[in-house]
Amino acid sequence: MTLKYYHAEPAANSLKSMICLHEKGLDFESNYVNLHTFEQHSDWFVKLNPEGQVPVLVHDGTIITHTTVINEYLEDVFPDVPLRPADPAGKARMRVWNKFVDEQVMNHVSMHGWHRMVGVIARGIDTGAFEKLMERIPLPDQRKKWMNARSGFSEADLQNATDKIIYACKKVDDHLADNTWLAGEMFTSADANFYSMCGMMVERMFTELEVAKNYPRLVDWRERMTARPGVQAALKMPDHTNPALRTWTGEVL
């Protein structure tokens, strides 16, 4: 059996399935894809994933993409250390939270991250080179995101994204009043999802939200997440980001 994981830095999508791989104690080959040199749009990578997006899981030749789908796949194939409830109602709770993070959280934190970090990178590329780069991006939405990052997202879009993040923090904090983890008493992939997409960096990226004061249960949950050996192992994966641009992974706002 071979299990290969193609990923970038330990944050967002790349971290999300990496946490599950480590939490399940799976032996996998780590393949770093260098987003800083746009390796995700290179010929060899687009052959692996025609959408040109990290991460990708390859299990005995079967290619699985999209982290929520990868995490369900890991449960289907490697059930020994479960990160998905055994009962159907528990599975449904986990999936509703995963849907919420995928549809109502991920893009909004991502927009702020792109605005601050990818925007700097995009504006550092001259126009001719930038246009060549755009031609190589397979997904039209991803091209648009790069162009928006270069020109800067609008204040209205950024404010809307912030409003969604506030909504999510309150929802999670309220929920944790009666639940240890998002899907209930069991740690699941939904926790890995919200942590990677919002929970781990929301306090640092959005100081104005006063996260520690306003969402103390979220902070307590984040600390319990960070302390988990599987999460620790995932966070130790290589980070080749310029330290001044570590919006997601480092100490930069």
Added chain:
Amino acid sequence: MTLKYYHAEPAANSLKSMICLHEKGLDFESNYVNLHTFEQHSDWFVKLNPEGQVPVLVHDGTIITHTTVINEYLEDVFPDVPLRPADPAGKARMRVWNKFVDEQVMNHVSMHGWHRMVGVIARGIDTGAFEKLMERIPLPDQRKKWMNARSGFSEADLQNATDKIIYACKKVDDHLADNTWLAGEMFTSADANFYSMCGMMVERMFTELEVAKNYPRLVDWRERMTARPGVQAALKMPDHTNPALRTWTGEVL
């Protein structure tokens, strides 16, 4: 065992899980929720689903919401007539398509439907009554959608939605060149999803796309879908929409 399904007209979300219930041959109690009198925001319904959204499945007292989650739940609990592949790679294919429809299709068709149909309804309500109505809507995003429908969505937003629908139609049409159904050779909940959210009405709602000419495999797939006894049974569920406003379910553009 009791299985209760709370739903509106046979289109979009309400149709999506109704198709699976009928395809699986499950005996369920149908409970019509009248969106035309805003029953989804009534006290009894919000007690059932605090988000105030149809449909809802209640299985022996367990409440399940969100149609993609409901359809996975039906597979977990009633596997006798499967609408989900048995192998993990097949499950992943189904889930990637469900994610695509949930995240890249549903909202865009919905915006045009709301613009044409809910906008007419919303503008027919006087300002005071409309404000009262807004206060009763639990989800902030849903409130925004009602307000946008009343004022009319912007041309830019509608055009962006149309672009996404064109992208989806081409993607599905290309995929059907080598596949009988979305997840491969097996009919799955991903087919019920794309059919309910886009496939069944896209030719009627978007005549300018020349769907029959441009996406003939999509039309062939739609005909095979419509001919299925489970889909037929689902489509025969009650439709209380004003015939002049049947954007989704009828003959109106």
